[in-house]
Amino acid sequence: MVEASRSTHPVFHSVEKRECLERALVLEAVGIKHEIRKGSDEYTLVVAGSVSDRAIAELDAYANESRDSLPATGPLPERAGGWAGVLAFAAVVLMIALLQDREVISSEWLARGRLNAGLVCEGEWWRAVTALSLHVDLVHLISNLVIGGLFGLFAGRLLGSGLAWSSILLAGAFGNAVNAWIQPDHHNAVGASTAIFGALGILSAYSWMRLRGTDNGWFRRWTPIVGGAILLGFTGTGGENTDVIAHLTGFASGLGIGWLFGVLGNRIDFKANTQFAFGVAALSILALCWLLALSHPIP
Secondary structure (H helix, E strand, O other), X not given: OOOOOOOEEEEEEEOOHHHHHHHHHHHHHOOOOEEEEEOOOOEEEEEEHHHXXXXXXXXXXXXXXXXXXXXXXXXXXXOOOOHHHHHHHHHHHXXXXXXXXXXXXXXXXXHHHOEEHHHHHOOOOOHHHHHHHOOOXXXXXXXXXXXXXXXHHHHHHHHOHHHHHHHHHHHHHHHHHHHHHHOOOOOEEOOOHHHHHHHHHHHHHHHHHHHOOOOOOHHHHHHHHHHHHHHHHXXXXXXXXXXXXXXXXXXXXXHHHHHHHHHHHHHOOOOHHHHHHHHHHHHHHHHHHHHHHHHOOOO
């Protein structure tokens, strides 16, 4: 307790008493006497004037350390418009659909690039990526363009287009790989939907991580996860040829990636150069996988 005198000095103030108590523990740990005083509209943490500089330095160090180690919990900031990634996604999918339809380079694009569970487990890992860019008909193509563009737009606004779409590709590829491991050897699948639901998982987990340390009620904090699960059930489990397991594995993969981004918080580099590098990396991985698919003999 600080002795009542004119030499006391305020080092922190807040309308929330718990914030003063939190910082009082920091001062207690380093042996600085302190006192919390209640004013008309806020609480003030005071120390003796002779140790005020040291107290302020300790509190500043605590604030910097907390900012680096904890996920950001404020409103989700928009990193970019998100449209660059959506346009690139649409261009790639439409280009491959055109090549597939015209039978360019190879007349067996589906056979070479589709996800075949047995072949993936035997070592043709690139199929987990190439299958994401193939579609069996126009309806399948358009639905994935619309839903994928929407989820990708939201992810691009939160993470930046490059990081968002490279993460979506990773979630889709990992989801396809897990799906291939679970399914029987004769199982075949194509389509971007595994990656699309990966994007939904990324959005859900990242938003949840950003809200979990706030003072919002439990319902508000869990809304992203609950909402993501509802959207998965509503859009990912219907249709005659729907691969429900692929949608679930894509969503689960996205949840893991979104959780990791939430843990990293502001330590992620969101700069434009980094976004460009991630975008180029995603396109390069897709191109490499297709080169392997087109150069590999059809079983």
